[in-house]
Amino acid sequence: MSVPTTVLVLASPGQGHVNPLMILSQRLVEYGCNIIFVNTESIHNKVITSMGNQEGGFTEQSRIKLVSIPDGLGPDADRSNLGELLDSIMKSMPAKLEKLIEDLRLKDGVTLSCIVIDVVVAWALEIARKIGIKGVLFYPSSATALALQHSIPKLIEDGIIDSNGLPITQKTFQLSPSFPPMDTTCIWWAKTYPLLHGNEIFNQFVHLMQTVEPPEWWLCNSTPDLEPGALSYTPKLLPIGPLLRSYEDDKERSLGQFWEEDLSCINWLDQQPHASVVYLAFGSSTLFDNKQFAELALGLELANRPFLWVVRQDSDSDSDYNNKVSLPNEFKGNQGKIVKWAPQQKVLSHPAIACFVSHCGWNSTIEGLSNGVPFLCWPYFADQFLNKTYICDALKVGLGFDSDETGLISHEEIKDKVDKVLKDGNIRSRAHVLKEKLLNNLKDGGTSSENLNKFVKWLNE
Template sequence: MAGGEIWVLPAFGQGHLFPCIELCKLIASRDYKATLVVFSNLSSSIPSNFRDDPLTDVVVVPATAPRPGGEGSHHQMEQSKALLADFLESLLSDRSERSTRPVCAVLDVLIIIGWAAEVFDKFGVRTVGLFASGGCSVAMELAAWKASPLDIEPGETRLLPGLPEEMGLTVSDLKRRSYLVRLRKWGQQQGSGAGSDSGPGSSRPSGPGGPPRMGPPGPGEKPYWVDTTESSIALVINTCHDLDGPFLEYLANQLGKPVWGVGPLLPDRYWTSSGSLLRDREIRPNKQSNVTEEDIIRWLDSKPRGSVIYVSFGSSVGLTVEEYDTLAKALEESTWPFIWAIQPGSGGSEEGYYPHGLEARARERALIVTGWAPQLLILSHPSTGGFLSHCGWNSTVEALGRGVPFLAWPIRGDQFYNAKLVVHHLKVGYMVSDHDPVMVKGEEIVRGIDKLMSDEEVKERAVKVSSDVFQGGFPACALADLDAFRSFIDQKNHVDLR
């Protein structure tokens, strides 16, 4: 352990845990010990071989991480933060000598950096902020805030100084679907005691008795992370310059501190399986599902190359029941084969949404997966020709790496800017609605699917992005930034030991 020990603290949820696991492996490859600090209910999702490397370790917080969203989750989140703060303070107190403490703590900015940074600062441990999202969304949040007030007229584009012209804001960018949907529900539920939660991408109260506000901030609002990362000595982001170069440079210039792109933080096997099927079960812990990977392969093998659209909104976000119904009718009306992954609890009910009768009506065109869908497998199969996606960052880079174009339907948080990156900057997809991201109509979905699946040029551009950024293995520019990060920490550590 020549360099010392670096702690990595992910935010709650597997979408943040998995990138942090990969970051720990990269840190260990640079001769630092990387220790992952996680809540007990997330520890079962850590691959067993992670602990086999003498330079990677896990510290388990003896408490359960809350699931963001839902009634009462704000209180649960605050309790979990307090438990983690006490645990960290006790852990650091036991390491009385500076040489036994971590030389640095990498903190996921989504939830924990503000108060966790105070604990590490108390013990003289420097902190680095980690964005598990991409650089575009972070830069766009900052630029949109600096450009406020945003009084954009219909048909107008507000350019953001320092960022590419195609990323200028329009009226549709100012609409935030999650905020408006939740606002409508709040109006219906006043007096019902409905809870709120504080994590970005979920509601937080705007004031006593006031309507919920959705985080992260909308255009023109101050990003939540600006103040909480002020004490961080640097930022690392789950992307690379080949994918997000203008946005990483903008952030470094605006923030006046090092900003490194050390990703995309995808499993090792992702980078070594170019041109072949990726088996999720070989990479991530198995989850419950109504179909096996073999079932999916057989189904995809029966379809023409590039003819299947994959539909998924990830594991932690989703549509309303009404929107799911609209989507189901659109998929039935469309003529393209589809795989639709539907998560438990979708639609906001405990039993979850299910489009009863759709498979029978669509017949051989439909495969509905309930529970865990092997997304890497589906995206790497040659029959998959499009992805109807919420544009969560993990899903976005997984599809980009396999050359699959997008029909983007963002729901909350960074997904809006990820979708803008995909559609306007990389030009490898379309928005599901060019006018209103809040109330998407069935005919727009049908039209969008047909437009995407019939467009050979957008498919060719998606393949080119995959080839340019991903096909050479883990990006060389990300390895260079990782080396710069290590040198920076080495220098800080050397100053501390003098």
């Protein structure tokens, strides 16, 4: 009897990084693999807590084993400082990862066949090479974002960005003839967290591109019909998307979440008319000030439509990263439901959903597109601005919001855009056509299905 292939999956500490790697892990389990899923300790604890009383994913029978290693910061450190966190991880985690792999071999008798590595922690490729294990990179954002990252030297040479990665002028540029023209607002690393210095992140990317020797396999959550230009520009990138969660039943929670999903919203959606609900979710990092949060609430009230709104509660920390907002007194919210965290794939696939007000993180973008849902785009940082441009201008399946001279998106503007996107039959029609194209990739013979088959065959060699 053959021994199952065991794969170690190493995620960087972000919800948008853990999610697609967990879905990929579940796909590999379907192919007969065993998974050792490694998070930092702080993220591991969140994932365990979010499961509540549900034991799924943590039993001895499960083929996904969740383990953790320290990130090198103290228990009270502010992990919202991404530059500091990544620096600490790079200094302290390599030795700990090597020890974990050795302990798995000596104490548990586990021999790894491969390490699948989030590109943000690509230093782990060197550990894989050192101990003679196959190493694979996974890119959690769009292929277009990676193409831009690869083009940093060219962008500097062409006078598009300076040596700190910041746009020099507002202009349009083209990476290659196969790419649509882009403007400098697409340079996503210049739009990092408001609490961080952009060049910290930029320097990390430059270092990564200069020091990492490309592995044989580099996987991404995309499809050729979604990003043809970017995938031809970065031919080593292998699309295996869309990576979508599948559930056995409505009561099952998603493994890998940082907060417990409120499953009551599915019952609430069951009671709403077809294509009537405005769904709002802004991911794991977006912060609102009270004034903008109030305008959003009043905009929903003015739109006078059913809504499902995810309002994250980050009460586990006293840092500036907290989502400390309160609803205005005028807000009644009688037509809607507010939850702390939602099972997003279940929500977006529900027939009651009419549109998706989104921060445009790549996972949310893929989920919305794969369910044929029109977008209202509200990007917050980094590649979300690039994704918004793609959704609105290239794919034409959504609209953006216009802010006033103070940067505020007013409640009237919110109502206006909700009305516009719901009345636009062309947007909905294009969204449905794109959904079918994306899902065809997952069928037998589809590009992503074939790519994953090839990858698993290579794993088992």
